Amino acid sequence: MTTLGPIDGEHPIPHHAIRSARIFGGDGGESEVATVYCPLKERSATVTECESCRRFHALHFDAPSRKTSVVCHSGHATSDTESADPLAGVSEHVNPAAPLAGIMTRDVICVRPEVPVDEIAALLVRHEISGMPVVDADGKPVGMVSRADVIRAAHERGDTEESERVTLHPADVVPLDIEQGFYVYEPVKVTARDVMTPVVVQLHESATIRQAAALMAYEGVHRLPVVSDDGRVVGILSSLDVLRWFGRSCGYLIPPTRKRG
Structure with a gap:
């Protein structure tokens, strides 16, 4: 039976x-995929899969952060949830071999390739982010779209929206009372597919922070989609996430409340 509430005790169970x-999606629809990283299987699993595991204990809802976590007897003494204590997780020595699953952004906004650029701009503003993965029907990344891509598209489009010429046949439409030389045009929508960076640099969720830092520096990117074994997006890592982790590991107090890009 699934329960909600804090798990207290002398030896707290990992969360x-x-x-x-x-x-x-381009039709205005929205879907959500919830997963959790299993440290024993070393892969992502659905919450339903976790609940059927014999090690499953409960679902825990943290009221201050409004986050839900899976509590299980995994045998690990550490937790991948952010603590309210800003000093939590700070070690004497920086450990670059730590898994990036502990510092990545877990709530990811993704778009399909057919989503118009105007809607992408609205999502970036609404969620206060600077970029997002573009995914296919299976949730696998096919590109990345950033705020710079949206601004560049708006600049190239100018004040008027690009249009394409449409050939009309008398049998298709009601006759129009227009003079010879006039034509009917339909606007061409600029979508994520048109402006995204199609080459996706990504990392598996089991990768380490040092691998992520090296890859981001080598490729010159500020964000990486994090994928599971089946290639689906389960998180996103930004350069700010890495810097925040490094600062905390060095003993500096950095609040966890700021939006991530």
């Missing part, structure tokens, strides 16, 4: 944060 990938 594993539930990650959420929200995918927006």
Whole structure:
């Protein structure tokens, strides 16, 4: 039976944060995929799969952060949930071999390739982010779209929306009372597919922070989609996430409340 509430005791049971990938489609529809990283299987699993595991204990809802996590007897003494204590997780020595699953953004906003650029701009503003993965029907990344891509598209489009010429046949439409030389045009929508970076640099959720830092520096990117064994997006890592982790590991107080890009 699934229960909600804190788990207290002398030896607290590990909590594993539930990650959420929200995918927006071109038809205005929205879907959400919730997963959790299993430290024993070393892969992502659905919450339903966790509940059927003999090690499953409960679902824990943290009221201050409004986050839900899976509590299970995994045998690990550490938790991948953020603590309210800003000093929590600070070690004497920086450990670059730590898994990036502990510092990545777990609630990811994704879009399908057919989503118009105007809607992407609205999502970036609404969620206060600077970029997002573009995913296919299976939730696998096919590109990345950033705020710079949206601004560049708006600049190239100018004040008027690009249009394409449409050939009309008398049998298709009601006759129009227009003079010879006039034509009917339909606007051409610029979509994520048109402006995204199609080459996706990504990492598996079991990768380490040092691998992520090296890859981001080598490729010159500020964000990486994090994928599971089946290639689906389960998180996103930004350069700010890495810097925040490094600062905390060095003993500096950095609040966890700021929005991530």
